[in-house]
Amino acid sequence: MLSNLRKFVVSHKKIPILHINNMCCSKMRASLQRLKSHVPLGRNYSSLPGLIGNDIKSLHSVINPPIAKIRNIGIMAHIDAGKTTTTERILYYSGYTRSLGDVDDGDTVTDFMAQERERGITIQSAAVTFDWKGYRVNLIDTPGHVDFTLEVERCLRVLDGAVAVFDASAGVEAQTLTVWRQADKHKIPRICFLNKMDKTGASFKYAVESIREKLKAKPLLLQLPLGEGKAFKGVVDVVNKEKLLWNPNSDDGKDFVRNPLLEMSDPELLKETTEARNALIEQVADLDDEFADLVLGEFSENFDLLPAEKLQTAIRRVTLAQTAVPVLCGSALKNKGVQPLLDAVTVYLPSPEERNYEFLPWYKGDLCALAFKVLHDKQRGPLVFMRIYSGMIKPQLAIYNINGNCTERISRLLLPFADQHIEIPSLTAGNIALTVGLKHTATGDTIASSKSSALAAARRAETEGGKKHRRNNEAERLLLAGVEIPEPVFFCTIEPPSVAKQPDLDYALKCLQREDPSLKVKLDADSGQTVLCGMGELHIEIIHDRIKREYGLETYLGPLQVAYRETILNAVRATDTLDRTLGDKRHLVTVELEVKPVETASVMPVIEYAGSVSEDLPTASQEAIENGIHSACLQGPLLGSPVQDVAVAVHSLVIHPGTSTTMISACVSRCIQKALKKADKQVLEPLMKLEVTVTRDYLSLVLADLAQRRGTIQEIQTRQENKIITGFVPLAEIMGYSTVLRTLTSGSATFALELSNYEAMNPQDQTVLLGRRSGLTQVL
Numbered sequence: 202m203l204s205n206l207r208k209f210v211v212s213h214k215k216i217p218i219l220h221i222n223n224m225c226c227s228k229m230r231a232s233l234q235r236l237k238s239h240v241p242l243g244r245n246y247s248s249l250p251g252l253i254g255n256d257i258k259s260l261h262s263v264i265n266p267p268i269a270k271i272r273n274i275g276i277m278a279h280i281d282a283g284k285t286t287t288t289e290r291i292l293y294y295s296g297y298t299r300s301l302g303d304v305d306d307g308d309t310v311t312d313f314m315a316q317e318r319e320r321g322i323t324i325q326s327a328a329v330t331f332d333w334k335g336y337r338v339n340l341i342d343t344p345g346h347v348d349f350t351l352e353v354e355r356c357l358r359v360l361d362g363a364v365a366v367f368d369a370s371a372g373v374e375a376q377t378l379t380v381w382r383q384a385d386k387h388k389i390p391r392i393c394f395l396n397k398m399d400k401t402g403a404s405f406k407y408a409v410e411s412i413r414e415k416l417k418a419k420p421l422l423l424q425l426p427l428g429e430g431k432a433f434k435g436v437v438d439v440v441n442k443e444k445l446l447w448n449p450n451s452d453d454g455k456d457f458v459r460n461p462l463l464e465m466s467d468p469e470l471l472k473e474t475t476e477a478r479n480a481l482i483e484q485v486a487d488l489d490d491e492f493a494d495l496v497l498g499e500f501s502e503n504f505d506l507l508p509a510e511k512l513q514t515a516i517r518r519v520t521l522a523q524t525a526v527p528v529l530c531g532s533a534l535k536n537k538g539v540q541p542l543l544d545a546v547t548v549y550l551p552s553p554e555e556r557n558y559e560f561l562p563w564y565k566g567d568l569c570a571l572a573f574k575v576l577h578d579k580q581r582g583p584l585v586f587m588r589i590y591s592g593m594i595k596p597q598l599a600i601y602n603i604n605g606n607c608t609e610r611i612s613r614l615l616l617p618f619a620d621q622h623i624e625i626p627s628l629t630a631g632n633i634a635l636t637v638g639l640k641h642t643a644t645g646d647t648i649a650s651s652k653s654s655a656l657a658a659a660r661r662a663e664t665e666g667g668k669k670h671r672r673n674n675e676a677e678r679l680l681l682a683g684v685e686i687p688e689p690v691f692f693c694t695i696e697p698p699s700v701a702k703q704p705d706l707d708y709a710l711k712c713l714q715r716e717d718p719s720l721k722v723k724l725d726a727d728s729g730q731t732v733l734c735g736m737g738e739l740h741i742e743i744i745h746d747r748i749k750r751e752y753g754l755e756t757y758l759g760p761l762q763v764a765y766r767e768t769i770l771n772a773v774r775a776t777d778t779l780d781r782t783l784g785d786k787r788h789l790v791t792v793e794l795e796v797k798p799v800e801t802a803s804v805m806p807v808i809e810y811a812g813s814v815s816e817d818l819p820t821a822s823q824e825a826i827e828n829g830i831h832s833a834c835l836q837g838p839l840l841g842s843p844v845q846d847v848a849v850a851v852h853s854l855v856i857h858p859g860t861s862t863t864m865i866s867a868c869v870s871r872c873i874q875k876a877l878k879k880a881d882k883q884v885l886e887p888l889m890k891l892e893v894t895v896t897r898d899y900l901s902l903v904l905a906d907l908a909q910r911r912g913t914i915q916e917i918q919t920r921q922e923n924k925i926i927t928g929f930v931p932l933a934e935i936m937g938y939s940t941v942l943r944t945l946t947s948g949s950a951t952f953a954l955e956l957s958n959y960e961a962m963n964p965q966d967q968t969v970l971l972g973r974r975s976g977l978t979q980v981l
């Protein structure tokens with residue numbers, strides 16, 4: 202049946218454009234695109250009967266493969282490690298694309314974008330589905346830039362396994378560390394692929410050491426490289442003691458031979474591989490008791506007799522347990538090593554049923570899914586990518602969105618399979634679905650089959666999980682959380698070309714926010730201007746570009762500004778009374794509270810109640826108090842920025858009968874603002890962790906520049922020919938750094954930046970900032 206499907210796909214002339222909506226993922230997509238003729242998506246849905254004739258039974262096995270044969274994986278890497286090139290090879294060898302692209306062909310990417318602009322089509326691929334040796338692989342796109350960390354995390358949330366790609370000449374780099382930590386957080390089993398083995402300076406040993414040291418992981422060397430740098434020609438399969446050599450005359454790397462290592466032809470290599478295999482066996486036995494028993498019993502005399510399958514099974518167990526990571530190597534650019542990597546994905550990474558999702562039992566087989574990406578297609582409306590954890594999705598199915606507390610209907614169901622979006626009759630647990638017709642579902646929403654099913658699951662969660670899952674709101678317990686949306690660090694005003702276009706801008710921003718919850722949009726009460734808040738310069742730039750490209754609006758951005766925070770240095774008490782008569786109703790509240798500093802590194806205030814207040818406090822009044830506290834803490838007295846690291850203790854509260862909750866909130870909020878004004882205050886600024894890779898010649902120039910930017914240097918390491926500077930620098934001082942660094946080092950240096958924490962500004966800098974901002978506070 203698979204061959205049937207392939208045949209159809211290959212013979213089908215109309216191949217869709219997939220879209221670029223997010224520039225940081227654009228290279229992968231663009232390289233996919235240029236392999237296809239440019240025909241709008243709408244004409245390229247394949248419906249089921251046309252696809253397979255009457256062979257419905259076989260189709261089921263293709264569309265809904267056994268769950269054990271599904272792999273939901275992502276590829277994660279530091280910028281430029283070769284994620285795009287590796288992905289491109291994977292798609293080519295799996296038959297997804299029909300020729301190999303080249304990421305260095307910048308013109309092609311630009312051409313593609315221009316064509317996309319002309320057509321005004323918005324399609325994007327967040328996941329592609331392909332088959333490899335009888336396995337269904339859903340490859341989920343994870344962007345590499347730090348501004349899109351949230352996007353990476355959101356994607357990680359729906360992965361069952363991941364391939365971490367490294368530049369073998371650089372080993373572990375800054376962004377690798379970040380994504381590795383994120384993958385740790387979501388407990389995702391991984392495989393490491395040491396790419397760029399052909400590059401001058403590539404060192405298998407160095408890269409493996411850096412995995413051991415920096416990632417604190419236990420690398421399992423499943424392969425050894427045959428040569429390094431220019432001499433790289435293939436790999437040794439340590440598990441099977443085989444040599445894999447790629448035909449030097451093949452221009453796409455499809456042609457390679459796998460031969461057993463023999464004493465006669467390769468005595469040295471055989472010896473080296475046997476030692477590596479024995480070391481691997483010992484290492485795995487140390488981590489897995491079942492394997493240790495096997496090895497020490499039957500095979501203790503001679504590890505050579507241990508069958509490869511038994512070793513693979515044990516490697517799989519330790520990979521799934523995340524006690525070690527298999528390491529493979531190759532050169533995606535030179536088309537070597539990618540097919541064994543795909544084999545390893547199917548052999549060592551888990552199927553959906555092997556992941557331990559604690560929420561699954563609560564649903565008892567009912568639908569539970571996570572919307573992990575929303576795209577706006579001009580013809581189809583919103584397209585929602587969903588990971589199905591349990592149950593089934595069908596076209597015309599009504600689903601309940603737990604976050605949005607609303608029910609809506611899926612009109613069509615698609616599978617982004619090979620180079621088609623195939624319309625399908627149903628999709629079961631473990632799969633990635635692309636749905637059409639959902640108007641309210643946003644990125645990150647949890648989906649159930651109905652409200653009653655969600656509530657039943659919530660009750661089970663509470664019974665089974667006890668206090669662990671107890672949250673304020675019943676449905677909240679069920680949210681497939683794990684992706685905390687970080688507070689934006691940058692903001693700027695955005696204006697439409699004319700007042701008449703404001704509704705169009707509002708609509709565009711609403712759509713973009715549904716796709717990207719890390720984008721915040723506010724209305725400045727004083728100036729009436731719309732304010733965009735984002736995760737970085739690139740993030741805001743991309744939003745600006747997308748508004749123009751996808752919504753045809755030429756907008757104007759105000760100067761980019763840093764999102765500061767405020768805190769207080771001492772505890773302060775305040776009392777307030779609100780007494781207002783509206784119509785014939787009197788609203789009277791008196792509150793006494795204390796605001797004090799605490800160390801939480803959060804803008805969520807800690808709320809405490811005196812015993813006399815909490816006793817018999819109605820839920821509605823408590824909610825009103827907390828709303829008042831939260832809204833007051835959003836605008837600190839110094840800059841109007843969020844206040845962090847504070848606790849609020851409510852000491853007394855007197856509410857006149859009939860007083861509305863709005864009045865309670867207003868009184869509490871005013872009282873807090875009074876207290877905050879009285880306190881000693883401090884501005885906190887975002888401090889960025891910076892890693893600069895620079896050649897020795899430019900080291901002192903870069904250090905001198907960082908010193909001027911109030912930077913502090915943590916350490917300077919040597920990596921081959923380069924120096925790696927790590928340190929911290931305030932965000933305000935590092936705006937536009939890419940241009941500066943390029944000029945300073947003639948384009949030879951690279952850097953990675955990520956938010957470290959918010960830190961107190963020194964008194965002089967704070968005075969300068971407040972002086973500068975006092976002229977600006979009217980604008981923002």
Ligand SMILES: Nc1nc2c(ncn2[C@@H]2O[C@H](COP(=O)(O)OP(=O)(O)OP(=O)(O)O)[C@@H](O)[C@H]2O)c(=O)[nH]1
Pocket residue numbers: 228278279280281282283284285286287304305345346396397398399400531532533534535
């Ligand atoms: N020598 C060598 N160069 C490679 C290899 N793989 C990728 N490259 C080159 O490395 C550069 C970056 O490759 P990409 O595939 O774009 O890397 P990426 O990780 O997707 O980069 P970002 O999308 O910017 O994060 C390009 O110039 C590639 O040609 C490889 O195996 N060997």
